[in-house]
Amino acid sequence: MKKYVCKICGYVYDEANEKVKFDDLPDDWKCPLCGAPKSMFQLLEEESVSDEEKKIENSHESNEEDMREMTYGELSALCSNLSRGCEKQYLSRESELFKKLSDYYDKKSKEQKEDNYNIDLLIDKINKDLETNYKKAREISEKEKDRGALRIITWGEKVTMILKSLLTSYQSKGEDFFKDKKIYVCDICGFIYVGEEAPDICPICKVPSFKILEVRKEVV
Amino acid sequence: MESKKVRAVRNLRLCSKDCLCLYVCPTGATDTETGQVDFQKCIGCGACAKACPAGAISMVPYQYPKQQVKDEKVMQSLNNIFKSKTDQENIAYKLYEKSSSQIEKQFLKALIRSNRLLAEDTVREAGYMLPQSKNTNAFLKSLLDNNDEDFPKDAVNELLELLECNE
Numbered sequence: 377m378k379k380y381v382c383k384i385c386g387y388v389y390d391e392a393n394e395k396v397k398f399d400d401l402p403d404d405w406k407c408p409l410c411g412a413p414k415s416m417f418q419l420l421e422e423e424s425v426s427d428e429e430k431k432i433e434n435s436h437e438s439n440e441e442d443m444r445e446m447t448y449g450e451l452s453a454l455c456s457n458l459s460r461g462c463e464k465q466y467l468s469r470e471s472e473l474f475k476k477l478s479d480y481y482d483k484k485s486k487e488q489k490e491d492n493y494n495i496d497l498l499i500d501k502i503n504k505d506l507e508t509n510y511k512k513a514r515e516i517s518e519k520e521k522d523r524g525a526l527r528i529i530t531w532g533e534k535v536t537m538i539l540k541s542l543l544t545s546y547q548s549k550g551e552d553f554f555k556d557k558k559i560y561v562c563d564i565c566g567f568i569y570v571g572e573e574a575p576d577i578c579p580i581c582k583v584p585s586f587k588i589l590e591v592r593k594e595v596v
Numbered sequence: 597m598e599s600k601k602v603r604a605v606r607n608l609r610l611c612s613k614d615c616l617c618l619y620v621c622p623t624g625a626t627d628t629e630t631g632q633v634d635f636q637k638c639i640g641c642g643a644c645a646k647a648c649p650a651g652a653i654s655m656v657p658y659q660y661p662k663q664q665v666k667d668e669k670v671m672q673s674l675n676n677i678f679k680s681k682t683d684q685e686n687i688a689y690k691l692y693e694k695s696s697s698q699i700e701k702q703f704l705k706a707l708i709r710s711n712r713l714l715a716e717d718t719v720r721e722a723g724y725m726l727p728q729s730k731n732t733n734a735f736l737k738s739l740l741d742n743n744d745e746d747f748p749k750d751a752v753n754e755l756l757e758l759l760e761c762n763e
Contacts, residue, residue, distance in 0.1 A: 449682035450715075454724060454735070457716035461727045465656060466605040466632070470727060470758050473751040477739075480748055485686055493690045498707075501684050509680060513673035520667040525674060528721045532677065532714050539710060542703075551699045559706045566713035568706050586609075591706040593698050 379420040384534050385410035385579030389417060410579035411571050413541050448485035452478045495547060502540045506533065531565045534580050538568055559591045602640045602655040604633045610652035617644035617653060662763050663729040666722070674722035678715055685711035730763040 380389040380398045387409040389398055398417070405414045446454065455478035462471035510533040517525040545553045553570075560569040565581035567588075574588040606617075608631050617626040617633075621644050625637035633644070633653070645653040685708050692704040723731045736759075739752045 447679070447682060447686075449686045450679060450719075453678070453682050453685070453712060453715035454719050456712065457720050457724060458727050458732060460716060461720070461725065465660070465727070467727070467758075470755060473755050473758075474727070476748050476751045480746075486689060488686075490686075490690050491694075493687045495691070498684055498687050498691075501680055501687070505677060505680050509673070509677045513670070513677060516667070516669050516673050520670050522667065522670050522721075524664065524721045524725075525666075525670050528674070528717050529677075532681075532718060535710065535714060539707065543707075546703060551697065554699050554703060559702055561706050561709045561713070563713070565717070566710035568710050591702055591709065593702045594705075 380417040381420045382407045382410065382412050383416045383418060384412040384538060387579075388420065410538075410567075410575065411569055412538060413545065416537065416541060448481045448488070452481035452485055455481060495543060499540065499543055499547075502536055502543070505536050506540065510536070531581055535566045535568075538580075542568060542570065560588050561591055563587045563589050600638075600640045600658060602642070602657050603635050603638045604640070604642070604644050604653050605656050606631065606633055607652045607654070608632075610650050612650040612652070614649050616647040616649065620644055620647040659762060660726055660728055663723070663726045663731070671722045674718050678718045678722060681711045681715035681718060685715065726762070727759050728762040730761055732759070733761040733763075 377390075377392045378398065379391065381387070382389075385407065387407050391397055401414060403414060406412065407416065455474045459471045459474035459478060462468075462474060510529055513525065514529050514533075517529060557570050558572060558574075560571075560574045561567070562569075562578040562581060562583060564583045564587050565578060567578050567580045569575060569588065574585045574590070576585050577583065578585075578588055604617075604625070606626070611631070618624075621627070622641065623637045623639055625634045625639075626644055628634050640655065642655050645655055688704050688707040688711060692701055692708065695701050695704060723729070724735070726732065733756070736752055736756050740749065742749065
């Protein structure tokens with residue numbers, strides 16, 4: 377009897393309590409808690425890991441520039457983050473002003489012409505995040521004991537895994553993948569849920585469902 | 597009033613209109629039509645927060661403590677993630693614009709939103725948590741160099757005036 381754990385939300389599929397062996401579950405079986413695909417599960421073994429993590433230590437890339445120019449996209453997200461920060465302190469005017477700056481940069485970012493983008497490019501970026509960026513950030517943050525940084529690395533890495541699985545499912549199954557389903561985004565951590573009804577709490581950041589918002593189809 | 601350290605704020609989502617705050621407030625600061633507490637009248641005594649059965653009022657500081665100092669390498673590694681997420685938001689947006697399918701647009705919209713949230717949360721941990729921090733202050737000042745006609749510089753000036761740097 378084996379146990380398998382969901383890499384996204386931590387749900388454990390324990391063969392001892394189930395009628396079906398994990399390997400015999402259909403390919404389109406999903407995590408009952410967060411909807412992650414079967415491929416997101418890993419065999420639960422006592423304290424294994426670390427080999428993979430050790431490899432990363434040797435794969436350092438040098439970070440040349442310390443202060444780079446920010447893109448319009450970065451400037452917009454920095455300002456919208458500060459707008460949220462003001463909102464949390466009930467500083468409504470300040471929040472509004474940062475929002476105005478964010479919108480300005482957002483518009484600039486959207487105006488830039490680019491015709492060669494495709495889904496593959498998005499997946500490439502995600503792979504680089506998962507293979508390099510998050511692992512490197514985790515290693516450094518653990519060394520520095522930066523709990524705040526570790527929080528966003530943990531949430532962000534999980535959300536990124538979900539985005540990857542959604543994009544690859546969409547690539548292989550097309551729009552059928554979303555058939556008769558709704559799409560939700562957790563307004564706290566960015567988790568995307570595809571299904572009938574939003575989960576009671578976000579499987580990643582654990583915020584209650586009123587913060588998990590539906591993304592509706594646009595009326596044509 | 598420089599001596600006031602905290603002020604009451606009401607979480608409108610939690611407020612169940614029991615109105616005990618009105619009853620206990622010594623200055624009538626909670627008696628407003630906006631639903632929010634009148635900061636001019638609030639003396640920071642905390643009576644409303646203690647009396648509220650819904651737990652909808654909390655006392656927030658005027659002066660927040662300094663932001664934690666971040667290690668340079670942690671910030672750099674988070675900035676790489678930040679940049680990547682904003683790039684992904686941008687790619688998703690450009691695909692959204694090009695797409696003519698209702699379902700694909702809906703999915704891309706979710707991706708845009710998700711990446712924006714990831715970017716915001718990442719940059720927050722990369723030294724931009726507090727609007728009153730030195731980093732934010734330096735960032736705002738750097739924006740004053742922008743002389744583009746359509747740039748809302750008045751917003752930057754107003755923010756510099758309103759947000760006192762706490763470091």
